[in-house]
Amino acid sequence: MIQLTPQKRQLLMRTVTRRETSLLIFTLVLIVAVSIHSPRFLSVTNFNDILLNGAILAIASIGQMMVVITGGIDLSVGSGLALSGMLVGLIYKYDYGLNPLLALLLGALIGIALGSVNGVLVSKAGVPPIIASLGTMSIYRGLIFIVSKGQWVNAHEMPDSFIRLARGHILGIPNLIFMTIFFYVAFYYFLTHLKTGREIYAVGGNAEAARVAGISVDRIKYAVYAMSGFLYGLCGVLWVSRFASAQSDSATGFEFSTVTAIVIGGVSVFGGTGKITGVLLGAVLISIVENALAVTQVSPFWKLAIQGFIILLAVTVDAVMKNRDRKTVIRGRQV
Amino acid sequence: MSKLIRRWEFVLVVLLAAVFVIMSRLSPYFLDLRNLLDATLNFTEKGIIALCMALIVITGSVDLSVASNMAMSAAVMGIAYRSGMGIGTAAVLCLLVGTLGGFFNGIIITRFKLPAMVVTLASFSLFRGIAYVLLGNQAVTGYPYQFYDLGQGYFLGTYIPNQFVFFAVLAVIFGVVLHKTTFGRYIYAIGNNENACRYSGVPVDRIKLILFTISGLVSSFAAVLLTSRILSTRPNIAQGFELEVITAVVLGGVSINGGSGTMLGVVLSLLLIGFTRFGMSLLNVPAQVMTVLIGCLLIFAILLPKVLERVGQRPSSRA
Numbered sequence A: 001m002i003q004l005t006p007q008k009r010q011l012l013m014r015t016v017t018r019r020e021t022s023l024l025i026f027t028l029v030l031i032v033a034v035s036i037h038s039p040r041f042l043s044v045t046n047f048n049d050i051l052l053n054g055a056i057l058a059i060a061s062i063g064q065m066m067v068v069i070t071g072g073i074d075l076s077v078g079s080g081l082a083l084s085g086m087l088v089g090l091i092y093k094y095d096y097g098l099n100p101l102l103a104l105l106l107g108a109l110i111g112i113a114l115g116s117v118n119g120v121l122v123s124k125a126g127v128p129p130i131i132a133s134l135g136t137m138s139i140y141r142g143l144i145f146i147v148s149k150g151q152w153v154n155a156h157e158m159p160d161s162f163i164r165l166a167r168g169h170i171l172g173i174p175n176l177i178f179m180t181i182f183f184y185v186a187f188y189y190f191l192t193h194l195k196t197g198r199e200i201y202a203v204g205g206n207a208e209a210a211r212v213a214g215i216s217v218d219r220i221k222y223a224v225y226a227m228s229g230f231l232y233g234l235c236g237v238l239w240v241s242r243f244a245s246a247q248s249d250s251a252t253g254f255e256f257s258t259v260t261a262i263v264i265g266g267v268s269v270f271g272g273t274g275k276i277t278g279v280l281l282g283a284v285l286i287s288i289v290e291n292a293l294a295v296t297q298v299s300p301f302w303k304l305a306i307q308g309f310i311i312l313l314a315v316t317v318d319a320v321m322k323n324r325d326r327k328t329v330i331r332g333r334q335v
Numbered sequence B: 001m002s003k004l005i006r007r008w009e010f011v012l013v014v015l016l017a018a019v020f021v022i023m024s025r026l027s028p029y030f031l032d033l034r035n036l037l038d039a040t041l042n043f044t045e046k047g048i049i050a051l052c053m054a055l056i057v058i059t060g061s062v063d064l065s066v067a068s069n070m071a072m073s074a075a076v077m078g079i080a081y082r083s084g085m086g087i088g089t090a091a092v093l094c095l096l097v098g099t100l101g102g103f104f105n106g107i108i109i110t111r112f113k114l115p116a117m118v119v120t121l122a123s124f125s126l127f128r129g130i131a132y133v134l135l136g137n138q139a140v141t142g143y144p145y146q147f148y149d150l151g152q153g154y155f156l157g158t159y160i161p162n163q164f165v166f167f168a169v170l171a172v173i174f175g176v177v178l179h180k181t182t183f184g185r186y187i188y189a190i191g192n193n194e195n196a197c198r199y200s201g202v203p204v205d206r207i208k209l210i211l212f213t214i215s216g217l218v219s220s221f222a223a224v225l226l227t228s229r230i231l232s233t234r235p236n237i238a239q240g241f242e243l244e245v246i247t248a249v250v251l252g253g254v255s256i257n258g259g260s261g262t263m264l265g266v267v268l269s270l271l272l273i274g275f276t277r278f279g280m281s282l283l284n285v286p287a288q289v290m291t292v293l294i295g296c297l298l299i300f301a302i303l304l305p306k307v308l309e310r311v312g313q314r315p316s317s318r319a
Helices: A004-017 A019-037 A044-069 A077-094 A100-123 A129-148 A160-167 A175-193 A195-205 A207-212 A217-243 A254-264 A276-295 A302-334 B008-026 B033-042 B044-058 B066-082 B087-111 B116-135 B145-152 B162-180 B182-192 B194-199 B204-230 B241-251 B263-282 B287-311
Strands: none
Touching: A019 A276, A044 A077, A044 A175, A044 A195, A044 A217, A044 A254, A044 A276, A077 A100, A077 A129, A077 A217, A077 A254, A100 A129, A100 A160, A100 A217, A129 B241, A129 B287, A160 A175, A160 A217, A175 A195, A175 A217, A175 A276, A195 A207, A195 A217, A207 A217, A254 A276, A254 A302, A276 A302, A302 B116, B008 B263, B033 B044, B033 B162, B033 B263, B044 B066, B044 B162, B044 B182, B044 B204, B044 B241, B044 B263, B066 B087, B066 B116, B066 B204, B066 B241, B087 B116, B087 B204, B145 B162, B145 B204, B162 B182, B162 B204, B162 B263, B182 B194, B182 B204, B194 B204, B241 B263, B241 B287, B263 B287
């Protein structure tokens, strides 16, 4: 019994301190608290809304997650998303007949091009990621104004087939949910079972060691920004389809939502660690918080402040835990 | 002589001269002393923040929260004034809030050993959010007449704007601190090798805390000047200022990795960006195009030294 207890306790501690478990508990407490306050929060339609609103954020956050795991950050997510959405929207404005699936593909290609700019700046030119993407963030946002001449693409300028892309259903499941599941399964497999996926973690854990081990660090660093671009390019098209309009200020500050989602989900800002399941939970949690603000009629202006606070809290807790772990290791060695 | 030519500051002076020549050819209104003096209002608010940002970047950090801090402290000032406080008290409150904001960043960065970029990215969102929570979608207007003078007035009957005087005085102070004091030497030392500094007994954490606190103070001072100039407070003021401030610092020859750069370079690059902006506004270039150009300039300013390094003729901007 004396030998078993510490192991059992360790197992229990590990389950409780696992990010996914504590996130789930927190999410459940939040849902109970909000539904006591306003019962209509717990309706099926409302939950459908929450999932649909969280879907685009969840997909774009996968890209941000891979970038942050390599120790970088992509601040161009919001404006890159809006730019690819606007470009596709403009194509509809001038040529009515583009197949929606081709539009999705085109958005992804534009996204890859936009992400590649960050990728080349970071991997080839050695520009710090935060500075490179801060620059491209404002460049892309400015380009939206320039290509659209400040005008919106409105619902009547898009065909129904395109709008159905994000609003339609397959076998009763909303397309957006279907796509979210597809991307999460695909990237889960990529990050946990494929060589390149594992190399992303290796580069973030210790770039020098990864290089010595024969991994092309530059190639990985380029790839994560290109993949982030691929995902936000897709999301840009889905965004335009879901809201049936492309605006010059769409998705302003969206990059912060993705950063919040991943740090809540347990991705370390120091790079090297983070799970895709946590990111999904983080994105859903943000969507729930946003919805709860609306349902409890708290001013939507709180969103930005809450996001900042959550990022700060998550990184501080991480830093404290990291310090404690290191101390435990040292103590363990003395004993 | 060849040493002088290879200095980054010399490159900036040549570029500045080129801007003057090109702009005065393109617009007859450019080369007018009063216009040019008024045009300094284009950059003095951002410039005041850039002076402190230069010190922070030289230590190898960056403060992304400056513009949000401006919005937060300006919002507090607006609320305080609207609730019946005197404008002087409200302005002091604004400076206090901004300083506290900077102190808050500094404490978290130094206590928890977190990267400044991540912490100030979070407070970028937090401070802007607080400004929105305080003001909602309203604006505070109706500031008293005496308040106009601070940000719009001219210095003692000359044509020099008050703001430019503030900027010049602060630039001299920051320049002296950086280049002539032990504190300044420590700043370079931290940027070159933080660990070595810690082992040599340099109070690294205290210096960082002081720098981020001052960054908050100058941001809120810029907020007072901006409010006095545009005479209204909205939660979305100063959006994107951090981009321009960082661009000016990097274009001024401060290495983004820390350890090198001069105050003269930063002042020259502020003049360069400010007068380029003024010239382009004379030519009716839209604001969005300018944002794109500033973003390109930022990336160009970082790439250029790296390219030159590869060629092997990097202009030195060491102090």
